[in-house]
Amino acid sequence: MNNTKSNEKATDAIYDLGYYNSNGIINHTKLKSHLMVLFMWSYTFLLFGCYGVIYYDVPALNSVEAWQDIGMDFYMFHYTFFTTYFTTNEIIPIDSMYLMALWVCLVPPLVIYALLYKRVIANSKFQAALSSVGLSQYYFHKRAGQNIYLKFKKGTKNQYQSFLNQLENLSQILNVENLRVKRYGENGVVLQYSHGFPTIDDLKGYKVSNFLKQNHLFLGIGLPNVGEVFDKKELLHNKFLARYMRLEDIPQGVANLGSAGGGKSNTMNQYLYSLFYNFEWVHYLYLVDFKGGIEAEPIKDLEARFKSGKIDILDDNRIGLYCVLKRLYVINKARMQYLKAHKMKKMSAHYIVLIFDELAEILDYAPSNKEERSLQEKIAFYLESLLRTCRSQGFKIFYSTQSYLSTSSGLSSGMKNNTKLKITHQLGSNLQVGTIKPIEELAELGIFPTKYDVGKNVVINEANNDIYEVRSLYVPDDFIEDIVLKPSDAHILFEEELKPFYIQAIDELKKSAKEEDAYYSIYELANDLGVEEHFQAPITSCIIESQPKESVAPTPTNHLSDLASKMRSKKALINEDKTEEIDSFISSL
Known part of the structure; x- marks a missing residue:
């Protein structure tokens, strides 16, 4: 049906005239009698017009008097025809033109009869589906594209919440996928549905390398959102859409969430593929793997092959992680001053990417003594500070974890609040889903993370309220072998520009410190940032296993x-x- 007011009224009349009730049961007697009356009326009207055209001069039909004369003749002809037949069983001869008109004029009324009958049957089945899930107070109003509009029967209890609870059952009964619901008008709702979500088999043969774009992060492949505007040339199989996010639009905190086996590691490898493809925009990349270093090993090989000087790996080295976070804390402060001095709002290049393979391994940790506890608190402090303040300075902090629950993730509320991009794979319970987004909001969009299979995930960008369901493409374990890091000296030149701001930030840190850091001295920090000549020789030494430093005389x-x-x-x-x-x-x- 077209989305017009006249059609809306006609559609409403089907229900209002009582052709079927709230349970979808058709009143066949009323329906057929009304349709028969409509058929006879429309047939007579068409035949009357044909009669005038055949037997009268067409130009003379412009006057009302002429049509009155035609009407009288038409009536007398049929009166004579039927009375003669019923009294004498004789048929008055009819010329061929009028006989042809009799048959031709039957076609439109029959078509109207069939279409209305079919519409009532379809609407009644839809009403029966609503009734079967306890939503009989709503009835079909109109259909526009992939939207189904329902109206609320006045005088009954509004049970909009029931739609959210029954959405999956309704989707099964109506045989549509990705069913969503939202309020419409004063008391109605609109159901939105789309094609089936891409399966693993649908995307078999697609490679991540074919979907990489300059200055973009490849998120995966999904369906267009209902009502979304996009270039149809970009569709795969005429229905799937590749999703991207500009590197500069990635928030400072990105959570990669999901139960074990849901595809988190594969999705993170897909993101790494995009980041390495756009490595000229990356100033430095840190990979923190406290699960034995298995995930980090291929990245070590990549750095050994290209010697970019822009990749640092930390595996099971808590002191080394603390040193890196403290250094990034100072770099963040220096970049703030750099932006201010250059009257810039944010970094659009020279991104610092920090990736935690499993953040709970770091934060959900029980120290065994006072020194370990102090170190753990400092790690959490610097990480939360970065997430809170590094938005404009070009930091992109990705972390994977199985749950957002405080009891198992170790994440503070401050860390969560400053994580604006959430990639959610399969979760074990609605309790876990609720820590990411209210269940009702996701249910309205037909999103149920507890039902996801491997690789399917939802991208929730709280920075601009975008929500996309996508499926990550399979990334083989040896994907690093296909990576080619493009050499660039831009980051070296940028480091030189930052050095005066490093000195300023380290000075501020030195003034605020009550005592020298036993793990990472001011001098070592300055040495790592290339400004050691401005500061005193070290008091102690912090050695990161992945990149040992030259010893300094005590x-x-x-x-x-x-x-x-x-x-x-x-x-x-x-x-x-x-x-x-x-x-x-x-x-x-």
Whole structure:
């Protein structure tokens, strides 16, 4: 049906005239009698017009008097015809033109009869479906494209919430997929449906490499949202749509959520594929893997192959992670000053990407002593500070975790509140879903993360309220072998521009510190940022396993402390009774 007022009234009349009731049961007696009257009326009207055209001069039919004369003749002809037949059983001869008109004029009334009858049958079946899920107070109003508009029967109880509870059952009964519902008009609703969501088999053979775009993150493949405007040339199989997000539009916090086996790691590899493809926009990339370093190993090989100097891997090194977060904290402060000095609102390049393979392994950790507890608190502090303040400075912090629940994720409310992009795979319960988005809001859109299969996920961007359901493409374990990192010296030049701001940020940190950091001295921090000549020699040393630093001679005031530190580092030699190595070590002291 067309979306016009006249059609809306006609559609409403089908229900209002009582051709079927709220349970979808048709009143056949009333329906057929009304349709028969309509048929006879329309047939007589058409035949009357044909009679005038055949037997009268067409130009003379412009006057009312002429049509009155025709009407009288038409009536007398048929009166004579039928009375003669019923009294004498004789048929008055009819010329061929009028006989042809009799048959031709039957066609439109028959078509009208059939279409109305078919419409009533369809509407009654729809009403029966509504009734079967307890929604009989709504009735079919109109259909426009993939939207079905329902009206509310006045005087009955509004049960809009029932739509949310019964959406899956209604979707099954109506045999439509991706059914969504939202309010419409004063008391109506509109149901929106679309094609079937792409399955793993539908996307078999598609490669991530075929969907990479400059300065964009490839999110996956899904369906266009109902009412969404897009270029139809971009559709795959005439119905699927590849989803992207501009790198500069990625918020500072990105959560990759879902139960084990739901496809989180594969999705993160898909994102890495896009990031490596756009590596000229990435200033530095950190990958933190505290699950044994399995996921990080291929990235290590990639950096070893290209020696970009822009990739750092941290695996099971809590002190190393603390050093990196503290360094990023200072870099964030320096970039703030850089933006202010250059009258810029945000970074549109030189992104710093920080990826946590499983954040709960870091935050949901029970320290065994006071020192570990202090270190854990500092890690959480710097991470939350970055998430809270780094939006404009080009930071993109991705983290994977199985749950958003505080009891199992270790995430603080501040971390969650500053995570504006959530990629949600299959979740185990509605309780977990509710920590991401109200269940009712997702249900209205036909989104049920507890029902997802492997690879299906929903992208919720709270920065602009975009919500897309997508399926990640399969990324093979050896995808790193296909990656080519494009060399660029832009990040080196940018580092030189930032150095004055590094000095300023480190000075501020030094003034605010009550005592020297035992894990990461001001000097080492300055050394890592290339401004060590402005600061005092180190007091202690922080060594990150993935990138060991050159040793720095200790100051006389800290000689004994440094000697003890070196002795502890060689404890394994003593335990294993390696005499020659021990003698050599003592000689070096």
